[in-house]
Each structure stands twice: as structure tokens, then as C-alpha cells.
Amino acid sequence: MAVEFAQDKQGHHFFLCARHAAELEQTGKELQGRFPRTAIHTKTCDVSDKSSIQEFATWINSLTDNIDILINNAGIYLPGSAYGEADGNLEKLMEVNTYSAYHLTRLLLPGMMAVNPSTGSPKKPGQARGHIFNICSIASLNAYPNGGAYRISKYAMYGFSKNLREEMKPHGIKVTHVLPGAVYTNSWSGSDIDPKRIMEAADVAKMVYTAAHLSPQACVEEIIMRPQLGDL
Amino acid sequence: MAVEFAQDKQGHHFFLCARHAAELEQTGKELQGRFPRTAIHTKTCDVSDKSSIQEFATWINSLTDNIDILINNAGIYLPGSAYGEADGNLEKLMEVNTYSAYHLTRLLLPGMMAVNPSTGSPKKPGQARGHIFNICSIASLNAYPNGGAYRISKYAMYGFSKNLREEMKPHGIKVTHVLPGAVYTNSWSGSDIDPKRIMEAADVAKMVYTAAHLSPQACVEEIIMRPQLGDL
Amino acid sequence: MAVEFAQDKQGHHFFLCARHAAELEQTGKELQGRFPRTAIHTKTCDVSDKSSIQEFATWINSLTDNIDILINNAGIYLPGSAYGEADGNLEKLMEVNTYSAYHLTRLLLPGMMAVNPSTGSPKKPGQARGHIFNICSIASLNAYPNGGAYRISKYAMYGFSKNLREEMKPHGIKVTHVLPGAVYTNSWSGSDIDPKRIMEAADVAKMVYTAAHLSPQACVEEIIMRPQLGDL
Amino acid sequence: MAVEFAQDKQGHHFFLCARHAAELEQTGKELQGRFPRTAIHTKTCDVSDKSSIQEFATWINSLTDNIDILINNAGIYLPGSAYGEADGNLEKLMEVNTYSAYHLTRLLLPGMMAVNPSTGSPKKPGQARGHIFNICSIASLNAYPNGGAYRISKYAMYGFSKNLREEMKPHGIKVTHVLPGAVYTNSWSGSDIDPKRIMEAADVAKMVYTAAHLSPQACVEEIIMRPQLGDL
Numbered sequence: 001m002a003v004e005f006a007q008d009k010q011g012h013h014f015f016l017c018a019r020h021a022a023e024l025e026q027t028g029k030e031l032q033g034r035f036p037r038t039a040i041h042t043k044t045c046d047v048s049d050k051s052s053i054q055e056f057a058t059w060i061n062s063l064t065d066n067i068d069i070l071i072n073n074a075g076i077y078l079p080g081s082a083y084g085e086a087d088g089n090l091e092k093l094m095e096v097n098t099y100s101a102y103h104l105t106r107l108l109l110p111g112m113m114a115v116n117p118s119t120g121s122p123k124k125p126g127q128a129r130g131h132i133f134n135i136c137s138i139a140s141l142n143a144y145p146n147g148g149a150y151r152i153s154k155y156a157m158y159g160f161s162k163n164l165r166e167e168m169k170p171h172g173i174k175v176t177h178v179l180p181g182a183v184y185t186n187s188w189s190g191s192d193i194d195p196k197r198i199m200e201a202a203d204v205a206k207m208v209y210t211a212a213h214l215s216p217q218a219c220v221e222e223i224i225m226r227p228q229l230g231d232l
Numbered sequence: 233m234a235v236e237f238a239q240d241k242q243g244h245h246f247f248l249c250a251r252h253a254a255e256l257e258q259t260g261k262e263l264q265g266r267f268p269r270t271a272i273h274t275k276t277c278d279v280s281d282k283s284s285i286q287e288f289a290t291w292i293n294s295l296t297d298n299i300d301i302l303i304n305n306a307g308i309y310l311p312g313s314a315y316g317e318a319d320g321n322l323e324k325l326m327e328v329n330t331y332s333a334y335h336l337t338r339l340l341l342p343g344m345m346a347v348n349p350s351t352g353s354p355k356k357p358g359q360a361r362g363h364i365f366n367i368c369s370i371a372s373l374n375a376y377p378n379g380g381a382y383r384i385s386k387y388a389m390y391g392f393s394k395n396l397r398e399e400m401k402p403h404g405i406k407v408t409h410v411l412p413g414a415v416y417t418n419s420w421s422g423s424d425i426d427p428k429r430i431m432e433a434a435d436v437a438k439m440v441y442t443a444a445h446l447s448p449q450a451c452v453e454e455i456i457m458r459p460q461l462g463d464l
Numbered sequence: 465m466a467v468e469f470a471q472d473k474q475g476h477h478f479f480l481c482a483r484h485a486a487e488l489e490q491t492g493k494e495l496q497g498r499f500p501r502t503a504i505h506t507k508t509c510d511v512s513d514k515s516s517i518q519e520f521a522t523w524i525n526s527l528t529d530n531i532d533i534l535i536n537n538a539g540i541y542l543p544g545s546a547y548g549e550a551d552g553n554l555e556k557l558m559e560v561n562t563y564s565a566y567h568l569t570r571l572l573l574p575g576m577m578a579v580n581p582s583t584g585s586p587k588k589p590g591q592a593r594g595h596i597f598n599i600c601s602i603a604s605l606n607a608y609p610n611g612g613a614y615r616i617s618k619y620a621m622y623g624f625s626k627n628l629r630e631e632m633k634p635h636g637i638k639v640t641h642v643l644p645g646a647v648y649t650n651s652w653s654g655s656d657i658d659p660k661r662i663m664e665a666a667d668v669a670k671m672v673y674t675a676a677h678l679s680p681q682a683c684v685e686e687i688i689m690r691p692q693l694g695d696l
Numbered sequence: 697m698a699v700e701f702a703q704d705k706q707g708h709h710f711f712l713c714a715r716h717a718a719e720l721e722q723t724g725k726e727l728q729g730r731f732p733r734t735a736i737h738t739k740t741c742d743v744s745d746k747s748s749i750q751e752f753a754t755w756i757n758s759l760t761d762n763i764d765i766l767i768n769n770a771g772i773y774l775p776g777s778a779y780g781e782a783d784g785n786l787e788k789l790m791e792v793n794t795y796s797a798y799h800l801t802r803l804l805l806p807g808m809m810a811v812n813p814s815t816g817s818p819k820k821p822g823q824a825r826g827h828i829f830n831i832c833s834i835a836s837l838n839a840y841p842n843g844g845a846y847r848i849s850k851y852a853m854y855g856f857s858k859n860l861r862e863e864m865k866p867h868g869i870k871v872t873h874v875l876p877g878a879v880y881t882n883s884w885s886g887s888d889i890d891p892k893r894i895m896e897a898a899d900v901a902k903m904v905y906t907a908a909h910l911s912p913q914a915c916v917e918e919i920i921m922r923p924q925l926g927d928l
Binding site: 545546547554555558562563566569570573574577604607608609610611612613615616617618619620622623624626627628629630631632633634 | 839845852858860
């Protein structure tokens with residue numbers, strides 16, 4: 001996602017988090033090297049831990065008072081079904097897939113809603129001042145025999161995003177629900193899946209990037225995208 | 233809900249729980265008095281507490297191995313919006329409105345799925361053996377400016393129910409999502425709302441009762457009902 | 465459907481139509497014989513023909529000014545896909561499955577909306593005075609590789625019913641969308657389908673009957689029902 | 697829409713139709729002037745007339761056997777409600793808003809499905825060979841008190857698009873449903889609406905353009921977009 005935005009001629013500031021320091025540092029360096037105009041800021045964060053999210057948000061708020069775009073993209077998958085999965089699956093998945101986005105958004109919203117940084121005066125109703133992308137899933141829409149707690153967390157995430165959209169309407173903050181099917185990520189790299197059978201991460205990023213660059217009065221509410229051949 | 237079923241000529245066993253002992257005992261006595269053919273069993277349970285749900289389920293499983301109908305109806309409402317509500321709202325609402333149904337269902341399902349109590353032999357695929365009603369809400373479908381954590385929990389509950397339906401298909405257990413709008417309950421009694429403006433609890437109960445008495449091969453998946461004049 | 469309502473102790477008037485005179489007469493006689501309290505009125509009508517619907521509506525309006533319940537249930541199925549089906553499929557299916565309900569409803573609504581027949585005075589807003597059931601289909605919700613024009617007509621029917629519900633809210637007329645999966649009807653009788661695999665017509669009728677007998681202030685908006693084992 | 701695609705460095709061929717010859721010629725000349733690399737082909741067509749659509753399709757098929765992108769965008773609006781609108785509204789709106797897309801798509805699909813023009817050999821399953829955008833509306837999703845026949849036609853259009861997506865999956869043809877709210881077009885130019893209150897046509901065009909330029913294996917199925925301040 002960052003790659004798509006980093007190609008802009010104007011430099012952006014990126015605030016990235018991940019659980020593992022080494023991996024995060026590596027990603028940060030790589031992005032910084034490829035896109036010297038951008039400023040890459042990284043901080044480890046365990047999004048399943050509310051206090052860790054609090055630290056991450058405090059750190060961002062100390063560095064900027066002008067967040068243009070927030071992309072809630074954290075998520076894990078645990079297989080199972082409501083009757084057969086391990087005890088604790090639901091609580092764990094809700095924490096990582098839904099609570100994390102809810103808490104981080106709540107901590108960053110006051111800054112996004114409060115004042116117009118370029119003028120110093122309070123932002124006016126109807127004035128565009130930020131865009132939140134919530135990466136949900138096609139699991140937010142469809143039920144399956146092996147739905148389990150994973151799908152409950154994705155329905156909840158979608159409910160969060162849909163209500164946030166209504167809540168932010170008069171505050172000039174755009175909210176978009178992105179519901180992708182299977183996307184090729186590192187977690188697929190060991191498998192024998194045909195990469196042509198699933199989408200590229202860049203496909204999602206391109207749609208997000210375009211949705212973030214429309215006229216101030218247009219809000220893309222929902223994007224549903226799947227592999228051309230359908231779900232796996 | 234119990235009243236509707238208690239009117240059957242054949243006696244049923246009811247297993248009711250509530251948080252407050254006095255209120256629960258009162259309800260139990262009243263039902264037993266009106267419907268002498270039924271057997272009313274009551275037990276206090278704090279559905280926001282996983283161990284309390286475990287005790288309730290163990291108690292039921294000790295009294296019967298043949299649950300016909302499970303109605304997940306626990307729920308509380310807390311007002312708010314994602315950006316303005318009290319910290320902890322989401323966790324509390326998820327526990328009471330969603331986790332409670334998820335955990336109780338998981339604890340009772342093995343008995344419902346396992347054997348046919350009337351024959352002692354394992355139930356066969358396609359053989360009807362139980363019906364689970366999940367009382368969701370129109371808040372599971374629509375987003376509003378004051379949606380807040382309440383609506384997140386109701387989306388999650390609906391996701392739970394929809395996936396459970398798919399999971400239970402081959403096991404002969406029916407699953408129905410009930411999505412009612414405003415229903416007149418005790419919590420409205422102090423207000424000045426016109427009772428003709430909202431539904432009666434009996435309206436929902438009648439639809440549930442009929443859905444529970446169709447042919448074995450028919451499953452009502454979803455019932456959406458609202459006040460005739462629409463949402464408040 | 466008529467059988468369910470005909471069992472009421474109070475006699476009802478039924479106005480039935482079908483394309484073929486002999487079949488319709490046979491059904492009328494059978495109902496009249498089983499339910500002597502009811503009054504069965506029949507008239508042939510080709511619902512694909514607008515003028516035939518006009519005649520049917522005029523005939524009803526000449527016999528009563530107090531329609532309690534209107535059930536739009538006409539429908540045919542033609543197989544196909546958007547790229548492969550016969551030319552004319554869409555026009556034909558729209559006429560029978562959607563236009564028929566639209567036109568008949570429009571012709572009967574003025575009487576339902578106008579006056580309270582029991583008092584002779586205009587009905588008041590909020591006063592229940594009729595209930596329209598539109599029999600849609602699960603084909604109104606889901607898309608399939610062989611969807612074709614049939615599914616287009618069912619989406620249109622559902623759109624008609626959903627908008628009619630909003631339009632009739634202040635007029636005290638209830639509107640219910642019924643979306644059943646496979647139901648055992650005569651058209652299945654020659655096939656080798658296991659009747660336990662699909663629903664009975666009485667399953668749908670029972671849900672409709674109950675929905676028609678709730679408190680005046682409750683409106684069942686939607687009922688989705690499928691074979692327990694899912695779609696065929 | 698054409699403007700967005702016409703900016704590509706590689707020249708495209710455009711086949712445009714409209715009802716009025718003068719307006720169409722004017723638009724064609726303007727585009728040709730601004731984008732000399734493109735080839736603009738125009739032909740008048742009354743999309744409410746099946747034979748006119750047939751002529752338009754025959755003309756296109758005579759000029760190319762390699763359609764990359766088909767955008768079904770014809771539509772008119774007539775106000776009304778199911779009980780109050782003029783007789784004939786439904787038939788007229790269905791013809792212009794839904795039948796036109798259905799018939800044109802059916803006439804162009806054989807060419808899109810048949811052979812790979814760059815190799816002369818039949819296209820293989822899974823091979824991308826075209827993209828159909830169906831411009832539906834938020835009226836395809838929501839019901840309103842003044843829904844009327846317009847919304848029925850938009851539900852039908854959405855049903856067409858959703859089923860077409862399933863039908864085209866194995867044929868490598870992408871299908872996208874675009875559901876925009878209010879967009880500023882000529883029909884608004886006389887009104888006193890604040891142009892900042894509704895979206896620009898370019899907003900929709902940008903999303904369509906990006907969706908048309910993803911990896912072959914990614915299909916954007918649905919895009920919902922509204923004015924930031926919500927529906928009018």
C-alpha cells in the first residue's frame with residue numbers, strides 16, 4: 001500500500017507499525033531507499049495489545065497533527081468453525097482484526113477532526129480533512145461452512161466501518177470499506193498456489209490510491225474485489 | 233418468547249437464565265403458574281462472564297441431552313459513537329451481545345449434534361434435531377450516525393449466526409437470524425413512547441414459534457421485522 | 465397459501481386467478497368443499513397480459529372495497545444465461561414475474577388506501593388496513609452462473625417490494641417480501657427429486673399466515689427461507 | 697468517462713452512441729480535438745428501441761472484433777411512486793435503464809468471448825479478454841418512499857450485472873457493478889444545487905479507469921460511491 005502512495009512526486013510521511021522489529025526495520029529501509037522524497041517512520045506495535053496501540057498513537061500524534069490517510073490493515077487468520085475451533089479464537093481474532101482498528105482510529109480521530117493545520121483555524125463542516133480506509137474482507141459479506149470466529153471478526157470490522165462512515169459524514173472525513181478476496185502476500189509464498197489465481201497486493205493499493213485522490217465531495221464507500229476466477 | 237411456546241398442549245422444559253435472582257424467580261413462578269404442564273428451570277447467569285456461561289451450560293447439560301430449541305436473546309444497549317463513546321464500551325457490548333451467544337452455543341451444540349435421544353443412535357445427516365434462534369437486530373443491517381460499539385456487536389452477532397447456519401446445514405440443526413426493530417420491553421416502561429409506535433414482544437415470539445414448527449426440511453434463515461411506521 | 469387462511473373460524477372471501485379455466489375451477493371447488501365457511505371467487509387471468517390484469521382487478525373491485533391481504537405469487541421460470549438464452553426471455557419473465565405484481569397492486573391499492581370500510585370514514589395514518597405479500601425468491605439475493613433473465617426479474621420484484629414498503633409506511637399498509645428457496649409444487653411432481661430435499665408449500669404459507677396476524681404496529685419486512693440442506 | 701481513457705498514451709478506439717445526432721457529433725469532435733491519438737466513432741442510437749441497439753451493435757462488430765471495455769451507462773430518471781406514477785413508467789424505465797444494457801451486452805459478448813484477436817486462436821479459460829462496467833446506482837441498494845419504477849429498473853440492472861459476473865467468470869471477462877450516488881451532469885446545470893454537494897463525473901471515471909487497469913487476475917466486482925455529505 002505504501003509503495004503506491006510513495007510514488008507521488010510530493011513527499012509523504014509514512015507511519016508504519018508491525019509486530020516484529022527486524023522485519024519492520026527492513027521494510028522501512030527498503031521504502032526509504034526506493035523513495036527518497038518520502039519520510040518513513042516506523043515503530044513496533046502489537047495490535048492485539050491495547051496499551052501498545054495507545055503508545056503507537058501517542059507517538060504518531062507527537063510527530064504530526066495532520067493525518068491525511070489512515071489505513072487499518074492489520075489482520076490474522078485462524079481456521080475453524082463455531083462448533084469446532086479452539087477456545088479463545090474469537091477473543092484473539094476480535095482483538096487483532098477489529099479492536100485494533102477501533103482503538104487506533106479513536107486515538108487518531110480527535111486530531112483529524114479538530115483543526116485545519118494549514119490555517120490554524122477549526123476545520124469547517126463539509127471540509128475534507130482525512131480519509132480512513134478499513135480493510136475488511138469478502139468474509140464480511142458471505143458465510144461459509146468453515147466461517148468460524150474469523151468471519152465474526154470480519155463482520156464486526158465491516159459494521160465498525162459502515163457506522164464510522166455515517167458518524168464522520170458531517171466532519172468531512174471520508175471512510176471507505178475495502179473488501180478484498182484472496183491477495184498474494186508473504187503468507188502464501190510457501191504454498192503451491194498459482195499466483196495467477198489470486199490478486200496482487202498492488203491491485204488493492206491502486207484502488208485505494210485512486211479513491212484517496214478524488215474530488216473533496218466524493219466518497220468511495222465500498223470496494224469489493226475478488227480473483228477473476230472467484231474465491232478459492 | 234417462553235409464553236408463546238408454553239401454550240403448547242404438550243409440556244416443554246424451559247431453561248431460563250437472568251442476571252438477577254429475584255427477577256428470574258418471579259418470572260419462573262409466573263410462567264409455572266400460568267402453564268402447569270410445563271417445567272420451568274431457572275438459574276442466575278451473568279452472560280458477560282464466560283465462567284458463568286460455562287456453569288449455566290453444564291447445569292443444562294446435566295438436566296437434558298435433548299435440546300430442541302436454543303434462543304440466544306441476551307443483549308444490552310449502550311449509546312455512543314465510535315469517536316465519542318466511553319472506553320470499554322466495545323469490549324462490554326461484545327461480551328454481552330455476541331460472546332455470550334457464541335460460548336453458550338458452543339457448549340450446548342455437542343449434545344444437540346451427537347445422538348438422537350429418542351433412538352439412542354447417532355443422528356443421521358439431514359435429520360432435524362434442533363433449532364437455534366439468534367436474536368440479532370436491525371442494527372445488524374443498517375449503519376447510523378450514532379451507531380457506535382452497539383452496532384459493531386450486532387454486526388458481529390449476525391456474522392456469527394450466518395456462519396453458524398452454513399456450519400450446521402449438514403448436521404440437521406436449523407439456524408434462524410431474527411432481526412427486529414424496536415420491541416416494547418420493560419426498558420421502555422418508564423418512557424413516554426406510544427406503545428402503538430413499537431412492536432410487541434409477542435410479535436417476535438409468534439414468528440419464532442411458527443418458524444420452529446415447519447416441516448423438517450424447511451429452514452427459515454432470516455426474519456426482518458420493524459414497527460409499521462419504521463424505525464424510531 | 466389459501467388453505468392456510470381458509471382454516472380460520474371466521475369465513476374469508478378469496479379471489480383467485482389462474483391462466484387455465486379448468487384447473488382454476490377444480491382448485492376453487494376443492495377449497496370450497498373443504499372450507500364451507502369461506503367464499504371462493506375465481507376468474508381466469510393471463511398475468512402476462514396487462515389488459516387481462518386490468519379485468520381481474522376491475523372484477524375484484526366490483527365485489528369488495530375491503531381487501532385485507534394481497535399475495536403476489538405469480539411466476540414462471542425459464543432457464544438460461546445472459547449470453548446464451550433465447551431472445552425474448554427477459555421481456556417474458558419481467559411481464560409474468562414483475563409487471564404483473566406491479567400492475568395488479570397499483571389497481572387494487574386505491575381501494576386499500578382510501579377509506580375504512582368498517583366506519584365509512586377515511587382511514588387514518590398509522591391505522592392498519594391491508595397487507596401485501598410479494599413472493600420473491602432467493603434468486604432476488606444471490607447471483608449464479610446460470611442466473612439469466614429469471615434472476616433479473618426476481619431482483620426487480622424485490623426492488624418493487626422494498627420500495628413499496630417505504631411508500632406504504634405512512635398509509636398503514638404492511639408490505640412483506642418473502643424470499644423462498646425451492647418449494648415442492650406441481651412442477652416438481654414428475655421429477656425424481658426427494659421431496660424431503662425441498663420445502664413444502666405449507667411452510668411458506670404458515671410463515672405468511674403468522675406474519676399477517678401480528679399486532680397492527682408490527683410489520684414483517686422480509687422472510688428468507690431455504691431447504692435445510694441448502695439450495696439445490 | 698471517455699475523457700479518462702482518452703488520456704492514455706496509446707490510442708484507443710471509442711464507439712459512442714447517443715440519441716441526438718447534433719449533441720453526439722459535437723461531443724465526438726471535441727474529444728477528437730483534445731485527444732488526437734484516439735479514434736472517435738459515433739452513431740446515433742435510441743437505446744429504448746431494440747432494433748436501434750441491434751444496428752448499433754452490428755456497426756461496432758463490423759469495425760472491430762476486439763472490444764476491451766464496454767461501459768453500459770444509458771439511463772433516464774422519471775419521478776414517481778408505485779401507487780402514484782403514470783402508467784407506462786415502469787415499461788419505459790426498464791427499456792432504457794436495463795433492457796438496453798442487456799441487449800447490447802448480448803450482442804457484443806460473442807465477439808468478446810470468441811477468439812483472441814492478437815493470436816487468432818480461441819481464447820483460453822482464465823485469459824483476460826474484456827471488461828464490462830455496468831453503471832447501476834445507489835438506487836439499486838436502498839429503498840425510498842418515492843422509489844417508484846426508477847428503483848425497480850435499477851434493482852433489475854444490478855441483478856443483471858451480478859449474474860453476468862458469475863456467468864463470465866470462466867470466460868475471462870471481468871464484470872464490475874458501479875453504484876454511484878448523485879453525480880454532476882448536464883441535467884443538473886439549470887438547478888441551484890451547490891456543485892460541491894454532489895460528485896463530479898470524473899470521480900466515477902477515475903475509479904472505472906483504475907479498475908480497468910489492474911492485473912489480469914483481479915476483478916473489482918463492486919464500487920459504491922456517494923457525495924461525502926450523503927444522498928440528497
